[in-house]
Amino acid sequence: MLYGGLDYNxxxxxxxxxxxxxxxxxxxxxxxxxxxxxxxxxxxxxxxSKVEVGIIGEELSKAQWExxxxxxxxxxxxxxxxxxxxxxxxxxxxTHGFYYTEEEADNARYQFMLTDDAVFSTEDRALTRSxxxxxxxxxxxxxxxxPDNVEDGILTAKEIADVDLRGLDLVVLSACQTGLGDxxxxxxxxxxxxxxxxxxxxxxxxxxxxxxDDATQILMTQFYRNLLSGQNKRQSLLSAQKHLREVEGGKYxxxxxxxxxxxLDGIEQR
Numbered sequence: 001m002l003y004g005g006l007d008y009n010x011x012x013x014x015x016x017x018x019x020x021x022x023x024x025x026x027x028x029x030x031x032x033x034x035x036x037x038x039x040x041x042x043x044x045x046x047x048x049s050k051v052e053v054g055i056i057g058e059e060l061s062k063a064q065w066e067x068x069x070x071x072x073x074x075x076x077x078x079x080x081x082x083x084x085x086x087x088x089x090x091x092x093x094x095t096h097g098f099y100y101t102e103e104e105a106d107n108a109r110y111q112f113m114l115t116d117d118a119v120f121s122t123e124d125r126a127l128t129r130s131x132x133x134x135x136x137x138x139x140x141x142x143x144x145x146x147p148d149n150v151e152d153g154i155l156t157a158k159e160i161a162d163v164d165l166r167g168l169d170l171v172v173l174s175a176c177q178t179g180l181g182d183x184x185x186x187x188x189x190x191x192x193x194x195x196x197x198x199x200x201x202x203x204x205x206x207x208x209x210x211x212x213d214d215a216t217q218i219l220m221t222q223f224y225r226n227l228l229s230g231q232n233k234r235q236s237l238l239s240a241q242k243h244l245r246e247v248e249g250g251k252y253x254x255x256x257x258x259x260x261x262x263x264l265d266g267i268e269q270r
Contacts, residue, residue: 001067001068001070001083001088001091001092002053002056002057002067002070002092002094003053003069003070003079003092003093003095003134004046004049004050004052004053004069004093004094004095004174005045005046005049005050005053005054005071005072005075005094006045006046006049006072006095006134006135007045007072007073007075007135008043008044008045008096008133008135008136008137008138008141008153009136009138010072010073010076010135011073011136012136012139012146012147012150012151012152012153043133043138046094046095046096046213047213048213048214048216048217049094049095049174050071051217052094052216052217052220052221053071053092053094054069055217055221056220056221056224057069059224060090060224063228065090072135073135074135075134075135076134076135076136076151076153077134077135077151077152077154077155077159078150078151079134080134080155080160080163081151081163083163083165084163084165085164087166087167088165088167089167089169089170090168090169090170090171090172091165091168091170091172091201092171092172092174093132093171093172093173093174093175094174094175094216094220095133095134095174095175096132096133096175097130097131097132097173097175097192097207098130098131098133099129099130099191099192100129100130102125102126102129127156127157127158127161127191127194127195128156128157128158129156130156130157130191130195131154131156131159131192132155132175132192133153133155134151134153134154134155135153136150136152136153137152137153137154138153139153140152140153140154141154156195157191157195157196158195160192160195160196160198160199161194161195161198161199163199164199164200165196165199165200165201166200167200168196168199168201169202169203170201170203170204170205170233171196171201171203171204171205171206172204172205172220173192173204173205173206174216174220175207175211192204192206193206193264202265203233203263203264203265204263204264204265205223205233205237205261205263205264206261206262206264207260207261207262208260208262209256209260210260211257211260211261212252212256212257215252215257215258218244218247218252219240219241219243219244219258219261220240222239222240222243222244223236223237223240224236226239226240233263234263237261237263241258241259241261244257244258245257245258
């Protein structure tokens, strides 16, 4: 399953969501209060994102992988949650990501369905402060009123943790700051990686800081080519990073271009 080239201004209504999935149970729907956060004001279209998933989809299809590609208005939060229980083997999401520390969230009065701290665990509260931006998210980021029967497009790690992704061998998060989260003593990192791990994912490719759209496209497409050539996940990433450092006369040789992505639990062969 591949997501990319998402339209963050896409219309949010039940008919649009139904193009990807059937209507979900109301308990799945959650809303964020994004006042004051860096997300506020909306997210811009990622020009290279659609190219990235298009190339990857073609490469995987040639290798006889069965691929579904959701772009533009189809890359909804509903579409992601509808993956629950489907047993997909590989998930690629190319979009904007975010992570806020507890201090940043407190200063900005950020909340996500956690009005009573006594009811929710430290982990749950932390998992609401990292996430991915899906199609149509700019409506809530611009303070618009949304219909009651649709998601808002802000997919948090807490919501991801509630999706059944058992059987998912590889998640590739082609977005900024997807490897960040709160560090809890003896508990590891509470962030997107925890959300996907709780959902059942095996290996996760993710980033530690903001990444360039064009450089990420090159890195990701080469990663999949390496994977399809028979390299394991770890070697596929290392080779892709080497390729990015050397391509176009060393244009992307600086660490901020190639070193952001790390692989969690990717030792064994694919």
